[in-house]
Amino acid sequence: MFSILKKEIRSFLSSLIAIIVIVVFLIANGLFLWVFKETNILDAGYANIDPLFELAPIIFIFLISAITMRSFSEEKKTGTFETLTTKPITDLSIILGKYFASLIIVIFAILPTLVYYYTVSTLAVPAGNIDSGAIWGSYMGLILLSAGYVSIGLFSSVITDNQIVSFIVSMFLCFFFYSTFDYLGSFSLFKNNDFIIEWFGINMHYKNISRGVIDSRDVIYFLSLIVLFIWLTKIIFNSRKW
């Protein structure tokens, strides 16, 4: 698994995808958080970085899809899939190697935003007067959400040998899991049972964790989402054997 992980990270870095993704993510966040008027932290009056955690899930829909789109599609297209799968490695270690490589790149994109935390905490009156619990919870939520997106992206990549198809499917599925259930819930179709529908969406659990309350149910939701998509990936991975 580690040889695959190492190879993937090196190829992310050499193909510049990782760097472009990290740079785009930081520029977009920087603009929204410190420059644009509507979402500006400085004008908001509160010492928090909530806009970051509202924006990041949307930006990640694009960026994580871009990171994961090539993981299997490219191997299938160039035929290296065959070399890889005839090496003495289990299918699961190939998948997990690729999974963690993508996740590590995403975490590297998130890390620099800790500067925002430091800035806001310094600017707060009095300095350091910031709801750290909520912010750490939010970071935790963001990482879990990214981990979910990466598993969705990996699945979208394994179903096709075309990177563009993979990118679009991945964006659709991420968006679907992020907010569709919320919209459905807001229609009051099931009277008081709407929360059950919302429960299936990422957003509800993400928001719960963002408040700084780490409930095992929310964590289990994300883990099940990841396991589900990795399991589906593994099934499609073996489709040549059907």
Add this chain to the structure above:
Amino acid sequence: MSIVVENLTKTYHKQNAVDHISFEINSGEIVGFLGPNGAGKTTTMKILTCYLPPSSGKAFVNGLDVEEQAIEVRKQIGYLPEHNPLYMDMYVKEYLSFAASVYHMPNKQNRVKEMIELTGLQVEQNKKIGQLSKGYRQRVGLAQAMIHNPSVLILDEPTSGLDPNQIVEIRNLIIRIGKEKTVLLSTHIMQEVEAMCNRVMIVNKGKIVANGKPTDLKQQFTSDRILHLTFNKELNPQQYAALESIGKVEKIGTMSYAITSATEEEKLKSDSFQFAVNHGLMLSEMKLIENTLEDIFKNVTQ
């Protein structure tokens, strides 16, 4: 026995790509797998390398079942797939050391160095794979397949798309490697088989139609021998009739004739010579036309 295949069948959409084939390959043999496109060569190789599961039948590599002990089998095999897929944006050394790490090789760097020397990649070792010419890419593919010192090598068309010099180089490389390993390779080039292989297997429509040493095959599939004779003048009808007692005669030039006969080579030659002496003719040329592997290939696959 390095490779044992028993009654192997692979069915795609109700069509048998590989149809109940059985063969054995001893360790140390270099076996050429011949056949027209779509005959089932690649499918058989993919099954042996555990890429595809067989529909029925069994295959063993060094006594290990390809279906049940897939990971173990893969450790024993070095595989060069058709079209030699490689990571174009990786450096040669980087790729080889990745391959070595996948096999958990101790002493990775040394092994990579050895393979670079063995395959003659020294000059190109610091380039990206995408920048290499096809011949050098093929060497990278071979180096990658042999990095873990496997006892069995499976090479799918290792020389396709190379220029004649590169073909000779890759061929010599395979012969050198083949001294210690079992090699199963597929190809379309007959001369290649004659130059490299101890044994030939010809497959057609998923079945093995010929299997043996190249020289044995030639004998087995040659019932008629053709002898080209050139005399110093044209034969008169009487002489022509006399010649026909030796075999079927065909005029191929003003003074040249082809005799087709089932008699063995020495007898055929001495008969022809005797004929010339008896009729006071001078024999200026006598040439036995041998059946080439190509002819056998055509015969058994059409």
